[in-house]
Amino acid sequence: MKDIIGKTVNKRERILMAAVEVFTRRGYNNARMEEIAETAGIGKGTLYEYFDSKMQLFNEMIIKSWEEYSNSLTADSIHELNFEESIREIIKGHFTFSKEKKKLARVLFWDTEIMDEELKEWMRRRRKEQEKLIDQMVSRAVDAGEIKPVDKMLVYIILGGLVGSIWAINIMNNWEIDPQELADQLTEAVMDGIRK
Amino acid sequence: MKDIIGKTVNKRERILMAAVEVFTRRGYNNARMEEIAETAGIGKGTLYEYFDSKMQLFNEMIIKSWEEYSNSLTADSIHELNFEESIREIIKGHFTFSKEKKKLARVLFWDTEIMDEELKEWMRRRRKEQEKLIDQMVSRAVDAGEIKPVDKMLVYIILGGLVGSIWAINIMNNWEIDPQELADQLTEAVMDGIRK
Amino acid sequence: MKDIIGKTVNKRERILMAAVEVFTRRGYNNARMEEIAETAGIGKGTLYEYFDSKMQLFNEMIIKSWEEYSNSLTADSIHELNFEESIREIIKGHFTFSKEKKKLARVLFWDTEIMDEELKEWMRRRRKEQEKLIDQMVSRAVDAGEIKPVDKMLVYIILGGLVGSIWAINIMNNWEIDPQELADQLTEAVMDGIRK
Amino acid sequence: MKDIIGKTVNKRERILMAAVEVFTRRGYNNARMEEIAETAGIGKGTLYEYFDSKMQLFNEMIIKSWEEYSNSLTADSIHELNFEESIREIIKGHFTFSKEKKKLARVLFWDTEIMDEELKEWMRRRRKEQEKLIDQMVSRAVDAGEIKPVDKMLVYIILGGLVGSIWAINIMNNWEIDPQELADQLTEAVMDGIRK
DNA sequence: TATGAATGAGAATTCATTCAT
DNA sequence: TATGAATGAATTCTCATTCAT
Structure with missing residues (x-):
């Protein structure tokens, strides 16, 4: 074939x-x-x-898609970048993936309702991995004096939030925007805050 | 009864x-x-x-729930608070609602797939209202010199993102955390960034 | 009331x-x-x-309506008329009733499907009575030398047929026609045939 | 199969x-x-x-049955017969069909209530065709001097009436009778009337 | 191995009938 | 006696899954 x-x-x-x-x-x-x-x-x-079944087909589809998504993020390069650059890459990567595969992103990130226990467990493990990755990034950045000694979870919430938000806005507004530009602005806001 | x-x-x-x-x-x-x-x-x-039908019951349930949620956010007090305090209240309010009604929040914010056109339109209008509210908050804060002259959309993404993220983490991790503490930390991060 | x-x-x-x-x-x-x-x-x-039930209500409605119909036909006058005049009266009476109560006629004459056994039996008895009436009319007319010594059933078929046909055409074509005129023409055809 | x-x-x-x-x-x-x-x-x-649905199944059933019925009537032979013989054939054909398929005949000729608009329209067209056929028969017979210059509608009523009547009597009385004999008698009555 | 005709469990919805007030 | 809110049996239709070819 x-x-x-x-x-x-x-x-x-x-x-x-x-x-x-x-x-x-x-x-x-x-x-x-x-x-x-x-x-x-x-x-x-x-x-x-x-x-074997519709459910199993769905599970395998999710797993395959997640892996594609995941690969688009953890480009080895990330490990060589500093914190700020990493965040920029993550945001850009996620935005690009969400833009290309809008609806898949929705199913992937939010359609947890129909996932069976096996798949939910699988997703939990994947998210733990992500969390650990960010945890390492934050630790290294704190040690390197790049950022304040901030709670790793806080960064995870902020990054995860941006990621979800970007997708939602993508869906809702059919937004046309340049991934690079958005990543730059968001990264700056995250790094320096918005207070004058 | x-x-x-x-x-x-x-x-x-x-x-x-x-x-x-x-x-x-x-x-x-x-x-x-x-x-x-x-x-x-x-x-x-x-x-x-x-x-009349399953669909209509679902619609009315969503609308009623959104109104409950909405009421928990737009406490008049918000209009008397400064920007930083407002953000803190929004985050706290959302977190509290999400904590209490975890699954409802999911349906409310993300299950757009099964909504019929009428309900989708209704939701779009509600979101536009929210957007306008934030828009006003940002404008006033910029005018008052509270924050940098930042793109309103940026704030919307960040806030909206946090909001979604909080819910997701709530769902996934069954997280126990104090709304007030979380709101404080996130607000600070949003205002001052995380750069040392 | x-x-x-x-x-x-x-x-x-x-x-x-x-x-x-x-x-x-x-x-x-x-x-x-x-x-x-x-x-x-x-x-x-x-x-x-x-x-007691929908069925019983339907039955009583049919019975009541039939009696109304029946009364409109067996005007005592009929017994004093000769055969030709009787036929004319029957056709005219039926046509008038059918015209006024089109849809009732349909239910009355043809909706036998939903009748329960009790009602069907009742209808059978009513039709037998009609049959007997015609039987007497024919016998008298034959004895009086008014018509050929024709099978009573034949007359019943012809008359019954006209009756049904009139109703059907009424329904289908929403026909506007004068009862008297129609009765005259049909009576003549029945009496003298259509052969030149 | x-x-x-x-x-x-x-x-x-x-x-x-x-x-x-x-x-x-x-x-x-x-x-x-x-x-x-x-x-x-x-x-x-x-x-x-x-x-696709119960309704569609019903429609197709009616159409198929009507075509069977129709075929049993419009034997080409009819076109070669004179008026009297044609009537005899029509009556015999209808009687035979009604005898074999009693209840189908009922649904076919009288259950117009549940037909949807599409099917009703189809039936109207079929009936128009029938009407035209009789119209032609009558015209030819009048021209040929076979029958009085009678209103075509009158013949249609009489024939249609017989046809309905035969079916009704069939249903009600469970009548046993020879189609040929009945057709002969009715034809004679229609042609020559019943007056002595 | 590939197919699609056949299947039947399951779900939304209707409406005659009941019964507490 | 009059009512209408409440009920659940009954019915159409869908679609994941099976299995004979």
């Missing part, structure tokens, strides 16, 4: 791509397995050769 | 309370009308004496 | 009038008890003080 | 046959989709693979 650019794409992959498309367009409950099959260009029954 | 604490509660109110309970526990699609009826302690058919 | 022209109308009567109105407008299955109650200007529960 | 006599019958056809059976036994409103499915020997959901 070949896709358009000639790269071999196996059927499992094709189904997952279709799942992203349909789940994000319709939401979990309104997505029909038949539409996913059609989108993947295969028969309805074939889905069940690769995935 | 009396509820536990002896206050008279009419049936429409009782159904709305049950709807909050069930919709937030299960999400719109997995909520069954029968469970809402049972929760309200009434028969299935009685629901339809008070609400 | 008084109706418009000041005649006392008891509640039972009022309900039956409302039943005619609603059953003929909606058909048995689409008629709601509530609408009948509203039309009668009484409460829903009150219906059940006077009639 | 084979039916009892070994003829291949596709499932759509089987469902339509079951629909005739159940709709005519119970009437539209009392027919349950589940019973139709059981009668067709298939699962409830399968109905909806072939028909």
Whole structure:
């Protein structure tokens, strides 16, 4: 099986791509397995050769998508950057991902309702990892005298908040804005506050 | 009809309370009308004496809840406070609401997927109002020399982000924290930044 | 209780009038008890003080209406008329009734489906009576040398047929025609045939 | 798929046959989709693979049945027959159809109440066609000097009436009679009248 | 391995009927 | 006697899943 650019794409992959498309367009409950099959260009029954159930397909779709998102953030470069630059990169990366995959971001970050326990547990672990990463960033920055000895959780809230907010505004306002510019402004505000 | 604490509660109110309970526990699609009826302690058919459809019940539940939330924020006092104090109150108010009504907050702020067009429009108007409120706050604060002449949108993103973030963390971590303390710390960070 | 022209109308009567109105407008299955109650200007529960069930109300409505119809036909005068004049009167009477109470006629003559066994039996007896009446008319006419010694059933078919046909055409075509004229033409056709 | 006599019958056809059976036994409103499915020997959901809704199934059933009926009448032979012979054929054909498919005839000719607008329109067109056919028959017969220059509508009423009457009597009396004999007698009565 | 026709559990909604007031 | 709020049985339709080919 070949896709358009000639790269071999196996059927499992094709189904997952279709799942992203349909789940994000319709939401979990309104997505029909038949539409996913059609989108993947295969028969309805074939889905069940690769995935046990709608739920399992959703889970795997989320995991795959998270990994894509995650990869876009933890570019090794981050480890070589100082705190301010790291924050700027994180904001920019998140914004770019959210912009490209608006609806996926929604499902990924907020559709926790329909996740089953297994997937929720998986998500919790991923978030813990993120938290630890930020924790290390903050510690290093405090030690390096870059920032005030601030509670790691505080930074996590602020960063996480920005991240969610950006997505929400993206969705709501269909906002056109330059990722670089936004990242710059937000980073400055976070670093220096808004008090005159 | 009396509820536990002896206050008279009419049936429409009782159904709305049950709807909050069930919709937030299960999400719109997995909520069954029968469970809402049972929760309200009434028969299935009685629901339809008070609400035309599942969708309409959901809409009214959202609107009622938003109004409760909204009232908890726009305490008149806000208008007499300076910018820093206002931010502190908003964060505290939101956090308190989110803590008490965790799941409701989720539905309220993020479950836009299942809302019908009428409700979406209603929500958009409410958010515009919020935006205008913050806009005024920022303008006054800039004029008063309290803060840098910063883009109103930036403040909206930061505040909105914090608000979302707080909720998310609340949900995920089942976090125990004092609203006042959190509000203080976040306000300080927002005002003065985190740079040493 | 008084109706418009000041005649006392008891509640039972009022309900039956409302039943005619609603059953003929909606058909048995689409008629709601509530609408009948509203039309009668009484409460829903009150219906059940006077009639045991929807079915029973329908039955009584049919019986009452049939009697009205029946009275409009068996005017004593008929017994004093000769055969040709009788036929003319029957056709005219039926046409007039059908014209005034189009939809009731439909229910009365053709909605046998929803009748329960008791009512069907009642209708069968009424039709037998009609049949007997015609039988007598034919016998007398044959004896009097007015018509050929024709099978009574044949006349019954022809007359019954005309009766149904008139109603159907009334319904379908919303036909405007003078009862007297139609009766004259049909009677002539029946009596003398259409052969040149 | 084979039916009892070994003829291949596709499932759509089987469902339509079951629909005739159940709709005519119970009437539209009392027919349950589940019973139709059981009668067709298939699962409830399968109905909806072939028909969109109960209403659509009913419509198609009516149309199919009318076409069967129609075919039984407009045998090409009719066009070669004179007026008297044509009438005889029409009466005989209708009687035979009504005898075989009593209840279907009822639904077909009289259950207009539950038809939706689309189907009603379809029926109106079919009836117009019939009317035109009779119109032509009468015109030709008048021109040929076979019958008096009688109003076409009159013949339509008489023929249509007989047709309805035959069905009604069929239903009510469970009459056993020979189609040929009945057709002969009625034709004679129509042609020559019953006056001595 | 791939398919899609067949299935039936499940959910929203309606409305005749009951019954407390 | 009159009422209408409350009820739940009954019915249509959807769609994830199965399985014969």
